[in-house]
Each structure stands twice: as C-alpha cells, then as structure tokens.
Amino acid sequence: MTDAWSQVLDKVRESFAGNWFLILWAVGLVYLFFAEKEKRKLLVYPSILLGVLIFNPFLYRYYWRKLFDYAYWRAFWMVPVLPVIAAATVSLACRMRKNFMKAAVIVLAFAVSAATGTFIYKDRFVRAQNLYKLPQASVDVADALLDLDSEPRAVVDFSLFCYIRQYSPDVHLMYGRNAWGYIDYIGGDQYSVYQQMTQPQPDLNLVRGSMLNMDYDYLVMLPSQAPGYRQEDAESYDSTFYSDAMNSVGFEYMDMVDGYLICRVLPG
Incomplete structure (x- = not known):
C-alpha cells in the first residue's frame, strides 16, 4: 500500500506541477463548509467524495491502475478544484464590508494563482506551422x-x-x-x-x-x-x-x- 500511495503522490505532483491549487482547494473546502452551509451539498460534499475516490491509494492499487493507469491523471480533472477555489474567493470577497477589501481579496487570489501556477504557453505551446496545427x-x-x-x-x-x-x-x-x-x-x-x-x-x-x-x-x-x-x-x-x-x-x-x-x- 505504501508503494501505491507513493505512486499516487507522484502523479499528483506531476499533474499539478508544483502549484498550490490542490492546497487552495482543500482550504476552500474547509472555508465553504463553515461559511456557506448552502454550498455543502453543491460543492463541498461532492468534492470530498471525488477526492476520496480518485486520490485513494487502495482504489489506485486495485482498480485505477488496472483500468486506466496510462491516463490516471485525467481523473483529476473531475475534482472541481478551480470551482471550489473560485467559490471560496467570491464568498470571502462578498463578506468584506469595504470595497477596497473586496478588491484586495480578488487581487490576492489572482496573485497567488499567478505566482504558484504554471504558465502553460511558455514551453508547451508553439506557433502553428500549418492549417492542421501539426509539425x-x-x-x-x-x-x-x-x-x-x-x-x-x-x-x-x-x-x-x-x-x-x-x-x-x-x-x-x-x-x-x-x-x-x-x-x-x-x-x-x-x-x-x-x-x-x-x-x-x-x-x-x-x-x-x-x-x-x-x-x-x-x-x-x-x-x-x-x-x-x-x-x-x-x-x-x-x-x-x-x-x-x-x-x-x-x-x-x-x-x-x-x-x-x-x-x-x-x-x-
């Protein structure tokens, strides 16, 4: 089981490329659970269920690895990481009484996303050479x-x-x-x-x-x-x-x- 857990962690590190989005997702879930009770059924509980199913080393070892190990990382797309972060950010901003504080929350969220994310256009995309967009x-x-x-x-x-x-x-x-x-x-x-x-x-x-x-x-x-x-x-x-x-x-x-x-x- 230790080996399966290590492989899951390796896939997570590779997929999220060192950014903080998964951490921010977890923080957002905790915040929404306590601050936005009406969003528990809409976002919190489904996110937790998907996280438990997809990031589960037991299921990875006996099911995911056998079913689609070649594309296990694509299952991460089903976890609503960005929607949870966005919902938590908007909720926190709306709770601020002053407009400059609302703006500060939004700007801070953008800054954290930019600083900890990956600029995908730098190394992974090149200018198309033909109509087929193929080399x-x-x-x-x-x-x-x-x-x-x-x-x-x-x-x-x-x-x-x-x-x-x-x-x-x-x-x-x-x-x-x-x-x-x-x-x-x-x-x-x-x-x-x-x-x-x-x-x-x-x-x-x-x-x-x-x-x-x-x-x-x-x-x-x-x-x-x-x-x-x-x-x-x-x-x-x-x-x-x-x-x-x-x-x-x-x-x-x-x-x-x-x-x-x-x-x-x-x-x-």
Missing part, C-alpha cells in the same frame, strides 16, 4: 509516404507517430502511443522495434526482420541512426552515403524529407 515535418513525411504508396505501412521515428496518425489514417503505423502504454500495450516484435528505434544506433537488421514478418514496407528515421554515421562528418554526407549505408542493412534509400530518412525494406 510541418510530420505532414511532409506523411505526404512523401503517400506519394510512394496509397496505403503505406511504416515504422516511423517516435517524434512523428503521434502527429502522422492525426494527419492521415491512410498511413498504417506499426505502433503509436500504445508503445508508451496508452490505451493498450504492445509486445513481441512491435515493442522490440520501438525499443530499437529509440536508440542512437538501432539494430536495423532486427528492425528489418520484424518489418518483413509483419509486412511493413517503409522506415522513417533520423540520419544519425544510419550505419556508419559520425557527427563530425555529417556535413559531407549525401544521398550516396545514405543509400550505401541503408543498403548494407537491407533497406533502399528513397528520400530525405525535413531531416528524416525515408527507406523501403528490401525483400529477402
């Missing part, structure tokens, strides 16, 4: 694959598969976010290929064998993963180098698109 490389790579085949079956670099699946269902990928444990899990050859493709120098013979076994035709990877690649010589490498390098491990070099090699597996 342009994923669009260009997918289009290149579709030019080669109407329904290509491909293994692609892990930086691309989340986006390619959104852009076109006609590109059949060996794995997607399920390689990370989302929705379901992959095993056997699929997981072996994924593990290799996350390595600086993957075993492309293993990758090729698995692709042939499962009838996948195209491989998209970084140039630095090609056999014989050396960073200090990178500027001198051309299509001839990549063609020879990939041919040596059973792949035909097709194209370089937005910094990704596109290769076709050779039969045999």
Whole structure:
C-alpha cells in the first residue's frame, strides 16, 4: 500500500506541477463548509467524495491502475478544484464590508494563482506551422509516404507517430502511443522495434526482420541512426552515403524529407 500511495503522490505532483491549487482547494473546502452551509451539498460534499475516490491509494492499487493507469491523471480533472477555489474567493470577497477589501481579496487570489501556477504557453505551446496545427515535418513525411504508396505501412521515428496518425489514417503505423502504454500495450516484435528505434544506433537488421514478418514496407528515421554515421562528418554526407549505408542493412534509400530518412525494406 505504501508503494501505491507513493505512486499516487507522484502523479499528483506531476499533474499539478508544483502549484498550490490542490492546497487552495482543500482550504476552500474547509472555508465553504463553515461559511456557506448552502454550498455543502453543491460543492463541498461532492468534492470530498471525488477526492476520496480518485486520490485513494487502495482504489489506485486495485482498480485505477488496472483500468486506466496510462491516463490516471485525467481523473483529476473531475475534482472541481478551480470551482471550489473560485467559490471560496467570491464568498470571502462578498463578506468584506469595504470595497477596497473586496478588491484586495480578488487581487490576492489572482496573485497567488499567478505566482504558484504554471504558465502553460511558455514551453508547451508553439506557433502553428500549418492549417492542421501539426509539425510541418510530420505532414511532409506523411505526404512523401503517400506519394510512394496509397496505403503505406511504416515504422516511423517516435517524434512523428503521434502527429502522422492525426494527419492521415491512410498511413498504417506499426505502433503509436500504445508503445508508451496508452490505451493498450504492445509486445513481441512491435515493442522490440520501438525499443530499437529509440536508440542512437538501432539494430536495423532486427528492425528489418520484424518489418518483413509483419509486412511493413517503409522506415522513417533520423540520419544519425544510419550505419556508419559520425557527427563530425555529417556535413559531407549525401544521398550516396545514405543509400550505401541503408543498403548494407537491407533497406533502399528513397528520400530525405525535413531531416528524416525515408527507406523501403528490401525483400529477402
């Protein structure tokens, strides 16, 4: 049970990213319980019930982890953290007799939220590169694959598969976010290929064998993963180098698109 409790705490810390919102939620519940009796049934009791159910290490160990461990953190969205904080703030402000005190409560609430929260636009959002709001490389790579085949079956670099699946269902990928444990899990050859493709120098013979076994035709990877690649010589490498390098491990070099090699597996 100690291990389950530690995992719940780790998920909470990761999800709330060090802000005080969960603490303010708890303080808000206590305040509303004593100061706003009519809000007990509306906010306080449902919040406590949801908190007990969702942040419960026993339920996490025997139920939540088995049902949706890949997205357990999304259950936190059901807890009305912000509504409780907002209701408590408004209630406290309304109890102030003087207008400047009311304003002070609101300003203080904004200041605490800003100081202890996370500015999500700093690192997690970037300017859209196209109408699809996807990285342009994923669009260009997918289009290149579709030019080669109407329904290509491909293994692609892990930086691309989340986006390619959104852009076109006609590109059949060996794995997607399920390689990370989302929705379901992959095993056997699929997981072996994924593990290799996350390595600086993957075993492309293993990758090729698995692709042939499962009838996948195209491989998209970084140039630095090609056999014989050396960073200090990178500027001198051309299509001839990549063609020879990939041919040596059973792949035909097709194209370089937005910094990704596109290769076709050779039969045999």
